[in-house]
Amino acid sequence: MKEAKVTWVNGMQFVGEGGDSKHGIVLDASAEGGGRGTGARPMELLLVALGGCTAMDVISILKKKRQKVTGLEINLSGEEATDWPKRYTKIHLEYLVRGRGLDPQAVERSIELSDSKYCSVTASLRPSVQITNSYHIVEEE
Numbered sequence: 001m002k003e004a005k006v007t008w009v010n011g012m013q014f015v016g017e018g019g020d021s022k023h024g025i026v027l028d029a030s031a032e033g034g035g036r037g038t039g040a041r042p043m044e045l046l047l048v049a050l051g052g053c054t055a056m057d058v059i060s061i062l063k064k065k066r067q068k069v070t071g072l073e074i075n076l077s078g079e080e081a082t083d084w085p086k087r088y089t090k091i092h093l094e095y096l097v098r099g100r101g102l103d104p105q106a107v108e109r110s111i112e113l114s115d116s117k118y119c120s121v122t123a124s125l126r127p128s129v130q131i132t133n134s135y136h137i138v139e140e141e
Helices: 042-064 104-118 120-125
Strands: 004-010 013-018 024-027 068-080 088-100 130-139
Touching (some): 024 042, 042 068, 042 088, 042 120, 088 104, 104 120
Antiparallel strands (some): 068 088
16 A cells, blocks of 8 residues: 655645655645645646656666667646546647667557556546657657
8 A cells, every 4th residue: 555645834835745755745836726836736746747657667668678768758738627626637748758779669669558557647547537648759879
């Protein structure tokens, strides 16, 4: 069982702590939401969690495939429902994979495996959230 803790600091500011890692994250609402904007918003963190989960998968798989990957950046965009709760209805991930001589099929397969088999955050969001992706390979010398 995974655990975490969230502790109220003041106003709309909280500190979240991972149960295993013990790393802290400051959360705060925007000024419009009664906060001071001193930390990440929970919905931003959901996108970061998804990006982090799939990034770890993709890098691990590409390394196992002996691909010369030198960098990975994932840009995520989430479309929220207009009514409360304003949950994500669609999320798009755009992978920017850097490397030398990367095989496009290996990159595509790595993303596909993360999406369909390994990323627990993706699995937790589906089927209620439509998740799509695209990728670009940047050749480095």
